[in-house]
Amino acid sequence: MTSGQNPTRESILGGPAVILVQPQLGENIGACARAMLNCGLTDLRIVKPRDGWPNPKANAAASGADLVIDNARIFETTAEAVADLESVFATTVRTRDMIQRFVTPRVAAGEMRERYAAGQKVGVMFGPERTGLVNDDLTLAQTLVTVPLNPAFSSLNLAQAVLLIGYEWFQAGDRTPDRFLHTGQTRPATMAERVNFFERLEALLDRTGFFTSEAKRPSMVRTLRNAFERMEMTEQEVRSLHGVVTALVEGDRRKGGS
Amino acid sequence: MTSGQNPTRESILGGPAVILVQPQLGENIGACARAMLNCGLTDLRIVKPRDGWPNPKANAAASGADLVIDNARIFETTAEAVADLESVFATTVRTRDMIQRFVTPRVAAGEMRERYAAGQKVGVMFGPERTGLVNDDLTLAQTLVTVPLNPAFSSLNLAQAVLLIGYEWFQAGDRTPDRFLHTGQTRPATMAERVNFFERLEALLDRTGFFTSEAKRPSMVRTLRNAFERMEMTEQEVRSLHGVVTALVEGDRRKGGS
Numbered sequence: 001m002t003s004g005q006n007p008t009r010e011s012i013l014g015g016p017a018v019i020l021v022q023p024q025l026g027e028n029i030g031a032c033a034r035a036m037l038n039c040g041l042t043d044l045r046i047v048k049p050r051d052g053w054p055n056p057k058a059n060a061a062a063s064g065a066d067l068v069i070d071n072a073r074i075f076e077t078t079a080e081a082v083a084d085l086e087s088v089f090a091t092t093v094r095t096r097d098m099i100q101r102f103v104t105p106r107v108a109a110g111e112m113r114e115r116y117a118a119g120q121k122v123g124v125m126f127g128p129e130r131t132g133l134v135n136d137d138l139t140l141a142q143t144l145v146t147v148p149l150n151p152a153f154s155s156l157n158l159a160q161a162v163l164l165i166g167y168e169w170f171q172a173g174d175r176t177p178d179r180f181l182h183t184g185q186t187r188p189a190t191m192a193e194r195v196n197f198f199e200r201l202e203a204l205l206d207r208t209g210f211f212t213s214e215a216k217r218p219s220m221v222r223t224l225r226n227a228f229e230r231m232e233m234t235e236q237e238v239r240s241l242h243g244v245v246t247a248l249v250e251g252d253r254r255k256g257g258s
Numbered sequence: 259m260t261s262g263q264n265p266t267r268e269s270i271l272g273g274p275a276v277i278l279v280q281p282q283l284g285e286n287i288g289a290c291a292r293a294m295l296n297c298g299l300t301d302l303r304i305v306k307p308r309d310g311w312p313n314p315k316a317n318a319a320a321s322g323a324d325l326v327i328d329n330a331r332i333f334e335t336t337a338e339a340v341a342d343l344e345s346v347f348a349t350t351v352r353t354r355d356m357i358q359r360f361v362t363p364r365v366a367a368g369e370m371r372e373r374y375a376a377g378q379k380v381g382v383m384f385g386p387e388r389t390g391l392v393n394d395d396l397t398l399a400q401t402l403v404t405v406p407l408n409p410a411f412s413s414l415n416l417a418q419a420v421l422l423i424g425y426e427w428f429q430a431g432d433r434t435p436d437r438f439l440h441t442g443q444t445r446p447a448t449m450a451e452r453v454n455f456f457e458r459l460e461a462l463l464d465r466t467g468f469f470t471s472e473a474k475r476p477s478m479v480r481t482l483r484n485a486f487e488r489m490e491m492t493e494q495e496v497r498s499l500h501g502v503v504t505a506l507v508e509g510d511r512r513k514g515g516s
Contacts, residue, residue, distance in 0.1 A: 035418065037408060037411045038407045038408055038411055038412065038413070038414060038418075039407060039408060040408040063413070063415075064411070064413075065411065099439070099440065099441055099442060099444070099492055099494070099495065100439075100440055101437070101438075101439050101440070101490070102437070102438050102439070102440050103436060103437045104429075104434060104436050104437075106429070106436070107436045107437055144440075146434075147425075148428065148429060148432040148434040149296045149297060149425075149428060150295060150296055150297060150298040150428070153295045153296055153322070153323065154296065155296070155321070155322075156296060157321075159418075160293065160296075160417075160418065160421055163418055163421065163422070164421070164422075164425055167405075167407075167422055167425075170406065170407060170408070171362075171364070171406060174406040176362060176404075176406040178361060178362050178364070178365045179359070179360070179361045179362075179365055180359075180360050181357070181358075181359050181360070182357065182358055182359075182360050182402075183357055184357060186357070232359070234357055236357070237357065
């Protein structure tokens with residue numbers, strides 16, 4: 001899973017602010033910045049980073065996401081960090097005794113997209129590595145987000161939590177087709193090209209006695225055609241298969257067959 | 259985003275095999291094991307780990323996912339690692355010149371769930387940190403998975419790639435409601451409780467001259483009721499608001515108001 005920076009492609013920037021409340025390790029802040037930029041998020045806000053700021057360990061762990069680190073803003077309190085936002089989400093795994101609205105990351109991403117598209121300033125808060133957000137911070141959020149995970153082992157590190165929220169944000173606005181057949185220089189074969197191949201193959205098989213009886217031939221033909229059709233053959237592959245069939249037939253001839 | 263191991267909750271185990279092909283760093287293997295267990299995946303297979311096996315750095319980075327590390331199996335070749343599987347997915351960010359089917363992680367997860375539910379043995383392959391999977395490995399997969407991410411900065415570390423695939427696997431089988439209001443010991447207020455509060459408030463406001471004219475009263479009432487209704491009040495909150503109103507009214511009286 002590599003590839004890295006690609007300066008020839010336009011970066012997708014903006015999106016909701018990410019607010020890290022009292023993060024402890026610079027490495028984690030850097031890894032969060034990297035995960036943010038992976039997902040097109042660039043507005044990093046940090047409340048009271050334990051080890052001060054700037055932090056060279058954050059730059060090192062950002063693996064090239066310097067843009068995010070260099071533009072990070074530092075705040076003394078969570079309230080100041082979210083002051084200009086109209087809509088705040090907060091991540092938590094704890095069930096609290098507070099009355100608040102919980103959603104999954106997927107639903108949160110959809111709601112963030114709606115609000116962001118409507119011109120609202122949106123943010124999502126993450127708590128310190130060990131303790132998570134305290135109730136006073138959660139009260140600054142209108143919606144809490146909990147990631148459904150293995151209930152017996154649900155601990156995520158900070159950057160992984162940021163990645164999952166950012167990933168859902170990105171997917172909610174992404175236009176990548178769900179499925180596609182990568183065909184490179186070629187194209188999907190037309191029905192005519194496929195049927196032409198099938199008919200040639202079947203005619204050759206007729207001569208070999210492959211079809212054990214005329215009664216069984218139709219179902220045997222269907223079985224073969226269905227199997228080949230699942231290949232979703234390209235034009236190039238149909239030509240290759242013609243070549244394969246020719247080679248098999250000629251090989252047989254060389255050995256002195258019919 | 260904390261919480262960690264919770265031995266009182268039953269772990270969700272099984273799922274597709276995760277095949278790491280020639281991973282370099284033990285730390286990364288450990289982080290992959292942690293991400294796997296987060297998502298209920300436990301079948302880890304490693305092809306030629308660069309630094310040998312067992313690797314204490316993998317155990318340290320697994321942060322408690324020892325179950326996955328201890329049961330990991332080591333193979334000499336990718337072909338051996340996938341030999342018993344019926345369906346293999348492979349992650350890649352590169353566009354290759356091969357003709358293969360690409361899907362998003364979400365679609366891959368749905369397809370893995372379908373196949374797994376049908377009793378098939380399923381796996382997903384991840385390449386070495388720097389280079390990704392080579393074409394000969396990709397040929398062992400029937401479906402390639404690419405994560406849609408910021409095209410200018412799409413590099414994920416190995417554990418993050420494993421986490422995103424595992425996350426989608428988990429979500430595809432998860433029954434968590436998309437949204438819910440956590441109400442703790444209380445319950446949502448009934449319409450009767452809410453309307454009773456509104457009518458009391460409006461009657462009190464009538465006495466204060468809050469409604470500037472009889473003509474404007476209906477729209478002012480609607481504005482207030484709509485705002486309170488967006489709170490999705492619980493029964494406890496309705497009682498609190500009654501108390502607030504009483505306090506405000508009595509405070510006024512103590513100052514000698516009407």
